[in-house]
Amino acid sequence: MVAIDLFLSRYVYLMIVILLAIGLYGMLGKRNLLKKLIGMNIFQTAIFLFFIEGATKAGGTVPVIDESLGMEAAKYINPLPHVLILTGIVVGLSLTGVALAFLLRIYRAYKTLDDRDIMANMKESSE
């Protein structure tokens, strides 16, 4: 029973750590630049999941005040991480836009998206 209780109180953190590891693998291990960007998106979303997970309360509902439910803070979940993550998602999308602009610029200069080819090309042109 102790093992089940420990699992029920920790499994979301475990899954989020697995997602972070998958995103880090995408950024480090993949050679295609677009795959690296997809890995960055996965990493980012796992961090957002961690924040929203920290905001939940047992017995709390959605943070929209309902007059029939009362005004006690224990009945609504914590709204502060939601605000931070709301702005974080929009900043993440504009970050993706700038990264895609850089990617198009790199493709226009080197005609490839593979980072080993780009490194070889740079070394060749500097000699």
Added chain:
Amino acid sequence: MIKQHYQSIIVQTICSLLIPFIQLFALYVIFHGHYGPGGGFQGGVLLAVSIILQRLYLGTKIAHPKFPPKLTMAFAAVGLLIYGLAGIIPMAYGASFLDYGSLPLFWVHDAELRALGILIVEIGIGLGVFGTLVLIFDNLVGERW
């Protein structure tokens, strides 16, 4: 890449019917943000989706005169300006920065004035997000016009 319009009458009819409803829903989301899920970010994104859908199915040759790409930067700047003015105008009346309680609208009172200030700021955020997203889309597509 998307210079010509899409060659299917079903897609054209459905998209042209869908776009006004997307824009209406975006306005509803912005103005109903006080009482339910929604607000400036979501409404701005939905407005940007409607313009991007129009560019995708009509092609840039027809869709660019309908909403010129030069206007997007102006929309983003005007949104940011609305937000900045909502912050600076209370300073002229002796309050601190972004204190909506002393905006110069004398026919509404304390808490309602703050709600009105939140609405003004949400409209600014919506215009800013809308302009910026359409701007990014135009610049990414615009390589092979």
Added chain:
Amino acid sequence: MRWLNALIMLLFVALMLYATVGLPDHADPQAPANVHVSPTYIEDTIEDTHTPNVVTSVLADYRGYDTLGETIVIFTAGLACVLILMKRKGNDKATLSKHHRSDYM
């Protein structure tokens, strides 16, 4: 290189799992993040702003300065996109030659 990547990921996962031990339980109402400042926001929002959605009132009123900075960040990202993809003066062929490539990037 492959082994180095695997080692970095293993260290990262071990560090994260070690950090997980100190975190509060799932949906704990007495977690430190839930007791400090957010009860004030929830209890005062109707009285202060007449806005039932607490997320909107915190986003635009209590923490409006944060959102102003964030809007500036989005606008700057749009500007950066324009500047990166802008057609420069002088033709692209010359800048693509091998001698000028380091200047180009």
Added chain:
Amino acid sequence: MIWQIDFWLLVILIITALVALSVHDLLAAVAALAAYSFFVALLFSQMGAIDVAFVEATLGAGISGVLFIVALFLTRRRSED
């Protein structure tokens, strides 16, 4: 919070993330990333964050996919790994 729904959504999330990183066709990878974003939005609404779920469903699963596909058609669709 019903923990079974939560758990299985997280498992689907891990599967879609692995699929998005392991396919060779980049268009399929972007489609898997959009599916991942949509499941994240479902998980957010299950955790009670409705505003965040709305923004993730419109931005992450909508505009982000469009931007990725535009960049994809201007570059190359296949990837080696």
